[in-house]
Amino acid sequence: MKTDVLNAMTVDVEDFFHVSAFESVISPSQWKDYQPRVDTNTRRLLDLFAKKEVKSTFFVLGWVAERYPELIKEIHRQGHEVASHGYAHRRASQQSREELLQDVKRSKDHLEDLLGEQIMGYRAPSFSIGYTNEWAFEVLAELGFKYSSSTYPVKHDLYGTPDWPRFAYNRPENIIEIPIPTLRLMGKQIPIGGGGYFRLYPYKVTEKLVRKYLRQEKQPYSFYFHPWEIDADQPRLNNAPLKSRFRHYVNLHRTEAKLERLLSDFNWSTMKDVYGVSK
Template identity: 40%
Template sequence: MSKLIANSKKSKHPIALSFDVEDWFTVRNMRDFVSDSEWDKQEMRVNIGMDFILNALAGKNIKATFYILGWLADRAPELIKKIADQGHEIGCHSYQHTPIDLLDPKSFEADLKKAVAALESVSGRKIKGFRAPSFSVMHKTSWALPIIRDCGLEYDSSIFVTSHPDYGVKDFPTAITTVSGLTEVPLKKSKFFGAQVPVCGGGYFRMLPYAMTKSALKQDLQSGPVVMYFHPWEFDPEQPRVALPAIKRFRHYVGLNSNRDKFLSLLNDFEFTTVESLVQDAKASNNLSSYTFKN
């Protein structure tokens, strides 16, 4: 289990810190503007954000979980080796970053197997955890969970307990849960003066004032751990700009200029662990909820 970091403002539980390792052109918001057949023609900038992340974590002796695209493992193996050599958990984020709702079961299984093989070959590690692109394990894609299990993975962290146009399972438990033979580590909203606020990363973290994020996290961590997620491109404010529709443009570009400073503040203010460590602790204490998707 990873060592928790001492902090003068300790919370009762840690934050499981995770990163979805993808480049600026692979995200869902770009899907209609940069097709995957054109990815190899784009400027790869993933190392810009990753250098910042890895240096920041090393400075605080923090270990985190990195869910990585198999596509990147094939093109930047030295990056995956660097992450592994620094003692971080390596997880799978699919091969081609295609959301599950855009795949059928056969295509999803092929993509997943290809990704796991690429990541295990480069990292030299058994891949245990999976996170779907765009948190795309939902009611209509719950068929993916037995496939993830049968491909040899031990846990999933793809369900966001929320309502969103592209993802979410609103009635899913907020605790670590057994579902379809897998251990599910969900992401959730945090409490903020009685309201439920999504402060757990991504565009939410970039958009909201850090003081609000900090307050909400402190409240929520009194009752249980929180999973947070970030992407390398969120720490690259000079990335190429694409003429996206207004909503997608806002989601992708909001807060890029201030995100590094906010992230460093986060590292100073809380304790962190890996997602794998949360799973180990939950299993050791037999403290697992259960859930069944209804067909």
């Protein structure tokens, strides 16, 4: 049975060769050597969302938006929210202040020119705003963003701010930060926000954890994933590290069916609507 709570569905619009897990074997200069699959996969998601009457926030990589403007216009035309995922999928923690400003500004400016409206949200690649670059929120506020979803309060080898707030909060920089959801179990914060964990957990485990989160925390839940996660036929990068390959390829063939169940079992909308973000 669906709960009455409205939750946020989000998609990070990037291709399989953009992901941080493969950055040790694929450099941005090599992206042109791979056949993009993001257009087809994202349109599959649009069809699924339309079937389930769900609206979502699409955090779009600027690199994708420049190459597939009609895809971004179609996302917008169907009533979804378009937000920024930066331009080149370089982690915010690997950039200087000026580099981050230029990367994010390039993405935001292009999306706003394309759609003719303000882009309010941003998500850093790999949730890469944390202890060492908290100044990134100042950059986002300077660029006119209203909210970010760039932190994950867990311990992880690529990201994590385990002692930062777990729920949406107003930053001193006058921007709302919406962390990826975690659930407290046995004194630990368990990641339940989507992505690889969604593919790894059996669906019934995910459903149980999300329902427990909604009962226990009385906060809206937000979910994230990527178009490549429904693409079991994507090329295999056998030269990538074993852990990276496991994280990326585990249960790809099951994701779309699990996602369809998730869309049916809970109520969904965009980040700006769920968290009351306004211009």
